[in-house]
Amino acid sequence: MIEWLALGAVALLGNMFESETKGSASSRRQTSERADEEKWKRKREARLAAWRDSWEKEVDRRRWIPQSVAHRIVEQYPHPDSDGSHLRSSIVKSNALRDLLAEFATHNLQHLAARKAGLKDFFDTVEASPLTEEQTDACICMDDAVQIVAAAGSGKTSTMVAKTGYVLHEGLAKPEEILLLAFNRKAAEELRQRLRERLSGFEGLEKVTVSTFHAFGHNQVLGKTRDVARWVGSPAQEIEMIATIV
Structure with missing residues (x-):
């Protein structure tokens, strides 16, 4: 036992x-x-930091960051997580683009709030009446393409004038780099008059190009003018001529 x-x-x-x-x-x-x-993890963080350092110079964080900046970064600067395979690289690029767009969108919201607060007096006085929130947002937003959809008489011309003033005030473009287009001569002339009245304090304002689509196409693209009927561009005369033709 x-x-x-x-x-x-x-x-x-x-x-x-x-x-x-x-x-x-x-x-x-x-x-x-x-x-x-x-x-x-430490090695990956170091690679990511080096990747961000390589393109950070392309981003001006003092201003609105357009979406095209994110697209350009992922195209020109290969992400360190890519392994060379097409599928893996595509997935990594898509994720990197998503993250950059979200990061820049957050920056732009902060920038929007800061400029609205800092330039409140400008937006309240640049036109005869203070700009609405939507108009102010449209002025500050400097993305690659901004579309404003609004009814007639709702303030689209005011927004164009104010946005021109904002661009000049912030030094985002020179007067000769700004092009404003209208559909007919009357609208183009009204736009010129509003610019002279509301933005008279900006130097070189006369270098801002204001034109109709037709005139811009003839003078700038073709390099010469085309003879057109005198009534073209005048809504009243166009209606009268159409009625006569009919």
């Missing part, structure tokens, strides 16, 4: 020792895996 107890004790101690050995080995393996994971 005593011998069996002794053998049982030895077996138990052996199992305990083996269990402790396995547990110790497992613990060391887990510790090693955690260390490898931390090392990999």
